[in-house]
Amino acid sequence: MNCNKTRVLMSCALDCELSAREEEEFLKHLAECPECAAEFTEAKKTKMIIREKIVRVKAPQSLVESILRLGTHTNPQAEGSLLFDQL
Numbered sequence: 001m002n003c004n005k006t007r008v009l010m011s012c013a014l015d016c017e018l019s020a021r022e023e024e025e026f027l028k029h030l031a032e033c034p035e036c037a038a039e040f041t042e043a044k045k046t047k048m049i050i051r052e053k054i055v056r057v058k059a060p061q062s063l064v065e066s067i068l069r070l071g072t073h074t075n076p077q078a079e080g081s082l083l084f085d086q087l
């Protein structure tokens with residue numbers, strides 16, 4: 001198994017959707033490849049953090065804040081004039 005296939009399987013592995021054979025090959029690659037092993041550890045951590053935030057209902061608030069922050073960075077007037085120039 002190569003790194004690319006391992007990364008595809010990684011998201012499935014997090015949801016425990018690997019077949020026995022896939023899991024065996026996946027774990028075998030992780031044992032041989034420190035890079036993928038580290039990435040899988042990070043992915044598991046991230047998934048746990050997201051789950052925790054959902055349980056504590058903190059995620060929606062931070063999501064709203066980041067969307068609001070994004071909104072202040074875009075400049076509708078600049079985009080409008082660009083569109084006008086193209087016409």
Ligand SMILES: [Zn+2]
Pocket residue numbers: 002003006029033035036037
């Ligand atoms: Zn790898």
